[in-house]
Amino acid sequence: MFLELKDKNLFKKAGEYALEYAETALDRNVFPLEEAIKNLNSFNEEMPVASSDAVSILDQLHKYGSPGTVSQIGGRYFGFVDGGVIPASLAVKWLTDFWDQNTPMYISSPVVSKIESVVEKWLKQIFSLPEKTVAGFVSGSSMAILCGLAAARFRILEKQGWDVNKKGLAGAPPFRIVLGRQAHGTVIKGLALLGIGSEQLEFADVDDQGRIIPETLPILDERTILILQAGQVSTGAFDPFNKIMPIAEAAGSWVHVDGAFGLWAAGSSRFNELTNYMSKADSWSADGHKTLNTPYDSGIILCTDRDALSSALHATGSYIIYGEQRDGMLFTPEMSRRARAVEMWAALKFLGTSGLAELVEGLHERAVQFAEEFKLQGFEVLNDVVFNQVLVTCKDDDTTKMVLELVQQSGECWCGNAKWNGQYVIRVSVCSWATTEVDVSRSVMAFVDALRKVENE
Ligand SMILES: *Cc1c(COP(=O)(O)O)cnc(C)c1O
DSSP states (O other): OOOOTTOHHHHHHHHHHHHHHHHHHTTSOSSOOHHHHHHGGGGOOOOOSSOOOHHHHHHHIIIIIGGGSOOTTSSOBOSTTOOOOOHHHHHHHHHHHHHTOOOSSGGGOHHHHHHHHHHHHHHHHHTTOOTTOEEEEESSHHHHHHHHHHHHHHHHHHHTTOOHHHHOSTTOOOOEEEEETTOOHHHHHHHHHTTOOGGGEEEEOBOTTSOBOGGGSOOOOTTEEEEEEBSOTTTOOBOOHHHHHHHHHHHTOEEEEEOTTGGGGGGSGGGHHHHTTGGGSSEEEEESSSTTOOOSSOEEEEESOHHHHHHHHOOOOTTOOOOSSOOGGGGOSOSSOOOHHHHHHHHHHHHHHHHHHHHHHHHHHHHHHHHHHHHHTTOEEOSOOSSSEEEEEOSSHHHHHHHHHHHHHHSSOBOEEEEETTEEEEEEEOOOTTOOHHHHHHHHHHHHHHHHHHHHO
């Protein structure tokens, strides 16, 4: 049963299968075919008693698993806000998989501690954040939002003489949460995990793009956590930071920016109008695995209040050895964690600031192209395409629904749906660096074919 990590045959096979996958997945049906889904039943096995041969495990996974994937690495997947993967970043992941580092502390992985510090510095530069900002490398924005809000809760209560870590929430001085009606679901979830129920929230109204209308904000004060958005998950819209941030600053509120995919707009001066004043907040959350196209399981929490973040998140134990060097677990809810920052380091180093600008501008240009071609073909585009999201509909909900089903079945591209202002809409998210102009036109043609079929029925 004993296997060597130096087993060249095993890892060569894994590499071969991976590259074979890349070759076919780039240009195949985007969603798995019916037969491939049926074949997933081959995994319905009882837990084996005997050991299995490692190569045969790979064989099974490649034979039945690979065709059952969504072709996310290709250029025609527009579901959710899911990024593809930059090869330089993926290659680094392969090497760090062999490292098998656990990264809570410097003492558990000096190299990852070093690279986290470097990425932290680069991120501050990209997003124009204050020098004192610290970064925690977490699994995604859900976690990053939770961390930012935990830091905010800690600080706002601490300022009122209440240590929430010691005393808990029962009997705590009051604090307030203000957010827009189109805030992301993971914000509501994060708040609930922190003991703040949905009925305790104060909502500001939003316009037809999902942007907070500043005039409808409740009066802010120093006991308020204000949650803003850089990139609404359906429309891609940004809250008007230029109008809201000065109000929040004057009131002394804590501002958290959910910028899961939109924070990266700061990487291009072309989006200055959207991102101006964004850097005046107290904490920000963003993903690596969306706009930046790192492998999955990559999010960041950025916070100007190091003590609040680490007080909210840090753990103690007689065996935990914090040192002089960077100990990443001060800024993450997890203790054990893989070396995810290294993939972000590779993606950023590969792109450079100019490549990052090109990446975000490219996603925007492809989204604008989608909108233009949709309109030319008689579809309706509901949102202002300010970043990478496009909301598209047909003449009524039923037609839109049928068209989406046919598009998804066609295998030509894949998009999801949502409800927007009571209407059934198709959400097209251009989030992969691999998407080309040809991919966009080809995908629009799949919509045109689908609409024709629906109309001829
Ligand atoms: C995707 C997304 C999230 C959640 O991020 P995960 O990385 O999936 O946890 C939160 N907010 C917005 C605006 C998002 O687009």
